[in-house]
Amino acid sequence: DAKTTQPPSMDCAEGRAANLPCNHSTISGNEYVYWYRQIHSQGPQYIIHGLKNNETNEMASLIITEDRKSSTLILPHATLRDTAVYYCIVIPYNAGNMLTFGGGTRLMVKP
Amino acid sequence: GAGVSQSPSNKVTEKGKDVELRCDPISGHTALYWYRQSLGQGLEFLIYFQGNSAPDKSGLPSDRFSAERTGGSVSTLTIQRTQQEDSAVYLCASSARLAGGPLDTQYFGPGTRLTVL
Numbered sequence: 145d146a147k148t149t150q151p152p153s154m155d156c157a158e159g160r161a162a163n164l165p166c167n168h169s170t171i172s173g174n175e176y177v178y179w180y181r182q183i184h185s186q187g188p189q190y191i192i193h194g195l196k197n198n199e200t201n202e203m204a205s206l207i208i209t210e211d212r213k214s215s216t217l218i219l220p221h222a223t224l225r226d227t228a229v230y231y232c233i234v235i236p237y238n239a240g241n242m243l244t245f246g247g248g249t250r251l252m253v254k255p
Numbered sequence: 256g257a258g259v260s261q262s263p264s265n266k267v268t269e270k271g272k273d274v275e276l277r278c279d280p281i282s283g284h285t286a287l288y289w290y291r292q293s294l295g296q297g298l299e300f301l302i303y304f305q306g307n308s309a310p311d312k313s314g315l316p317s318d319r320f321s322a323e324r325t326g327g328s329v330s331t332l333t334i335q336r337t338q339q340e341d342s343a344v345y346l347c348a349s350s351a352r353l354a355g356g357p358l359d360t361q362y363f364g365p366g367t368r369l370t371v372l
Contacts, residue, residue, distance in 0.1 A: 188348075188363045245298045
């Protein structure tokens with residue numbers, strides 16, 4: 145029962161913005177949208193999260209649609225080091241303890 | 256500041272041997288999680304520690320797996336009588352989540368790659 149849907153892969157030119165979409169049409173009112181990424185042979189890395197407002201930090205921006213059924217992670221100036229698998233997950237505010245990642249999007253940043 | 260550290264980074268063992276994997280969480284983080292990730296697969300939750308509470312062991316795949324957390328800090332995951340299907344990357348994460356509190360961001364270590372021959 146996948147709660148999020150992401151494209152399996154995307155390419156992006158170095159220096160350009162990478163826009164990674166995520167569908168979460170069954171999201172509940174108390175569920176947050178979280179993004180993690182996993183660079184090859186490394187542990188997952190937290191990127192950003194949000195509830196309903198758009199969020200921005202030093203790594204990325206998160207745009208959540210008004211109906212909250214989808215979101216987009218934006219890496220404003222992708223570098224080769226941003227090549228990774230990006231995971232979008234939805235987690236209840238009073239969640240249990242574990243994270244569960246689906247297939248994610250494999251982003252390839254090309255020179 | 257220092258992140259989550261894990262040791263060893265790689266472990267090769269023979270089937271039937273016991274192994275111990277270590278995790279040092281971020282200082283001050285009360286919650287500690289163990290996951291494993293098989294090649295090309297997603298995360299599989301194993302166990303969760305929160306302060307002095309009894310751990311949530313619901314993800315441990317068999318009684319060959321156990322974990323402890325001493326002094327509310329360092330944790331050790333032990334796998335007894337290892338099997339080839341135990342081969343995976345074992346990941347540790349910690350968070351500042353308070354008992355009964357809302358979800359908090361988990362920060363992961365680099366993992367231990369376990370290979371059982």
